[in-house]
Amino acid sequence: MVDGWLVLSGPAEYDFTGRSGSTNPSPFLEASFPSRLYFQWFDRFVWKGYRQPVTRSDLWGLNPEDTSKEVVPLFDKHWKRTLSKVHRKEEPGTKFHSSSSSVNLVNSSTRSRCPSILPALCRAYGLTFLFGCVLLVCVNLLTFVSPQILRNLIVLVSGDDSLWKGYLYAATLIVVASIQTAFNSQYTYNMMVVAIRVRMALISVIYRKALCMSNKTRKESTVGEIVNLMSVDAARIFDAIPNLNIIWSAPFQIGLALYFLWEHMESRQGAKPGHSYDQVHISGPAVLAGLTVMLILIPVNGFIAKKLKALQICQMKTKDQRIKLMNEVLNGIKVLKLYAWEPPYEKMLEGMREKEIENLTKQAYLSAVTSSIWVGVPVLVSSHLGSYCIFL
Numbered sequence: 001m002v003d004g005w006l007v008l009s010g011p012a013e014y015d016f017t018g019r020s021g022s023t024n025p026s027p028f029l030e031a032s033f034p035s036r037l038y039f040q041w042f043d044r045f046v047w048k049g050y051r052q053p054v055t056r057s058d059l060w061g062l063n064p065e066d067t068s069k070e071v072v073p074l075f076d077k078h079w080k081r082t083l084s085k086v087h088r089k090e091e092p093g094t095k096f097h098s099s100s101s102s103v104n105l106v107n108s109s110t111r112s113r114c115p116s117i118l119p120a121l122c123r124a125y126g127l128t129f130l131f132g133c134v135l136l137v138c139v140n141l142l143t144f145v146s147p148q149i150l151r152n153l154i155v156l157v158s159g160d161d162s163l164w165k166g167y168l169y170a171a172t173l174i175v176v177a178s179i180q181t182a183f184n185s186q187y188t189y190n191m192m193v194v195a196i197r198v199r200m201a202l203i204s205v206i207y208r209k210a211l212c213m214s215n216k217t218r219k220e221s222t223v224g225e226i227v228n229l230m231s232v233d234a235a236r237i238f239d240a241i242p243n244l245n246i247i248w249s250a251p252f253q254i255g256l257a258l259y260f261l262w263e264h265m266e267s268r269q270g271a272k273p274g275h276s277y278d279q280v281h282i283s284g285p286a287v288l289a290g291l292t293v294m295l296i297l298i299p300v301n302g303f304i305a306k307k308l309k310a311l312q313i314c315q316m317k318t319k320d321q322r323i324k325l326m327n328e329v330l331n332g333i334k335v336l337k338l339y340a341w342e343p344p345y346e347k348m349l350e351g352m353r354e355k356e357i358e359n360l361t362k363q364a365y366l367s368a369v370t371s372s373i374w375v376g377v378p379v380l381v382s383s384h385l386g387s388y389c390i391f392l
Contacts, residue, residue, distance in 0.1 A: 026060035037182050039189075066193065068200055075201035078120040086115045117202075124201070125194050129241075132190035135183050136245050137252075142180040144256050149173050151264075188242070195241040202234045225320050232316070254294070262287045289388035290381035297373060304366050311366070315359040322352040 031041035048058065064070060122129075153169040210226050329336060329345055336342055 024057070024060055026063055028060075028063060037186070039185060066196065068204065071197045071200050072204045075120060075124045075205070078123040079117070079205065082115050082117075082120050117205075121198055121201070125197050128190055128197075129194050132187050132194065133245060135187035135190065136249055139180055139184045139187060140249060140253050140256070142176055142183065143253070144260060145176050146173060146180075147260070149176065191242040191245075195238045198241060199234045199238040202237065203230050206230050206234070225324075227323060228316060228320055232319070254291075258287050258291060261290075287385070290385045293380050293384050294377065297377065301370065301373065304370050308363060308366050311359050311363050315356060315363070318352055318355050318359065322349065322356070325349060325352070 027041040027044070028036065035041045045054075045058075045060075048054065149169050149172050153166065153173075156166050156169065206226065206229050325345070325348060329349075336345060
C-alpha cells in the first residue's frame, strides 16, 4: 500500500509541455495524483499572488486537452454526424404511379427539421459530465455519513462503551470529511471543465456560421444577435452546466434526509424505558410536516422562475435592438453628423438602455426573493417541525 502511494505521489512520466504550446505550461501536467486530487499544484500560484500582484505573464497556459485545437475538432466530428443524419432524413424519395407510368419526387418530411446541438455536445463531453455526476453522488452520500457517525459518537459518550470506539469514530469523521472535500473539489473542477469546453465549442460553431452566412440569412440575423449568441447566450450555458445536477441531486438529498430523519424519530419513539431517548415521543410521520413546507414553496419558486424567464427574454430582445442600433450609428456616423441626428438617436439609445436597466432591476428583486426563500427554508422547516412536535 505504501509502495502504491509512493508511485502515485511521483511526478507524471509523460511530458506534455511540448503539446501545450505554451511558454509557461501549467504545473497540473506534471503534478502527482495526490497533488491533482487536493489541488496542491495550485499552491505556488496562491503564494505568489499573496506576495506580489499577479500579472498576465504569470498565468499558466491551458492544458492540451482544454485548448480549442483539441476541443473544437471533437465537437465538429459529432456535429457533422448529426447534420448528416438530419439531411439524410430530409432527402426526397420517389413514388411510382402505375396508372400514369410516372415517377414523382416525394419529400420524406413535410417540414424541415432543425438539428439539435444537444446530442453532439453529449457525445463529445458526456463522459466527463457523467464522471462528475458519479462524484456528486459520492459527495451526497458522504454528506449523510458524518451525521450518522456523530450520532453514534454521542450515544457512545452517553453510554458505557469502550473508549477505542470513540477514537475510531473521531478518526472516521476526519477521513470522511477529507474524502468528501476531495470529491467535491473534483466534481466542481470537472463541471467547470465541461462548461468551458461547451462554451468554446458553441462560440466556434457560431463564429464559423457567421462567416459563411448568405445574404438572405444576414437580413434575418443582425450583428447584435450574433454577438449576443457568442457572448451572452454562451455564457448563460456556461453558468447553467455546473447547476444542471441540482435537478436530480436536490430530490436525492431531500429523500435521504427524510429517510434518516424518519428512522431517527422512530428510534426515539421506540426507545426502551429509562433510556435518554424515551424523554421525547416523536413519531416518524412528523417529518412530513417539514416536507409540506418545501412542497408549498415549489409553486412559489416556479412562479418566480417563470417571471425571471420572461424578463430575460425581454432583456435579450432589447439588447439585440440596442446593439443593432449602435451598429447602425457607428456605420453611418458621417450621415448623423451631417444632418445633426445625434439627439434623436441618443434618446433612442437611452430609452433602450433605461428599459434594460428596468428589466435588470426587476430581475435583481426577484433573485433576491428567491435567495431569501432558499435561506429561509431551513428555518421554516425546522420551526414547522418543532411546532408539530410541540402541539401534537
